[in-house]
Amino acid sequence: MQKKQSASSTWILILIGSLGGLIGYQYYLKKQYRKRFEAIIHPATPILASGTTAEKSDSAAEENKMQEQQWLPVEVVNQLLEKLAQFELNKGFLEKTISIQKVALQLNTNTKYLSKVINEQKGKMFVHYINELRINEAVVQLQAQSILRNYTMPYLANEFGFNSAEAFSTAFFKKYKIKPTFFIKALEKEN
Known part of the structure; x- marks a missing residue:
């Protein structure tokens, strides 16, 4: 029983970590897109x-x-x-x-x-x-x-x-x- 609970806790942690990584990556991409947008609108x-x-x-x-x-x-x-x-x-x-x-x-x-x-x-x-x-x-x-x-x-x-x-x-x-x-x-x- 304890093995099952430990395995599900591990999967939950992996899922939360993956979700956090995905959200972080999406935030990073949006930030990069915004910088590129600004470069288009206000070009050198x-x-x-x-x-x-x-x-x-x-x-x-x-x-x-x-x-x-x-x-x-x-x-x-x-x-x-x-x-x-x-x-x-x-x-x-x-x-x-x-x-x-x-x-x-x-x-x-x-x-x-x-x-x-x-x-x-x-x-x-x-x-x-x-x-x-x-x-x-x-x-x-x-x-x-x-x-x-x-x-x-x-x-x-x-x-x-x-x-x-x-x-x-x-x-x-x-x-x-x-x-x-x-x-x-x-x-x-x-x-």
């Missing part, structure tokens, strides 16, 4: 309405990057960067069926040049470049338009150019390390 480098981040341009570093592209003339790189800036301002990245082929056609260039410029000048692959622009736009619009916070994830995903709510959520989490649902709820609490 502000997110502009066009979806890009404001960066101080270092002309010497840019010149070095351009010189590294020996096979691609500097004029071509500069033209493509100007066209990409216009593409960003026009929010062409919000089109759901966007592809590097479509963008290259719109910018009157080929996919090889476009890919090279995005990889070297933007520091990312085409898909990551587009997703980052979309996520930045989502953050800006969710802050600016409180009505958007009432919509479902599939609607928001569609609104910001993603094919599914999962793709939107994954891209959002990849960039900011929090889920968009947490971001929206935290925005609502802020207001």
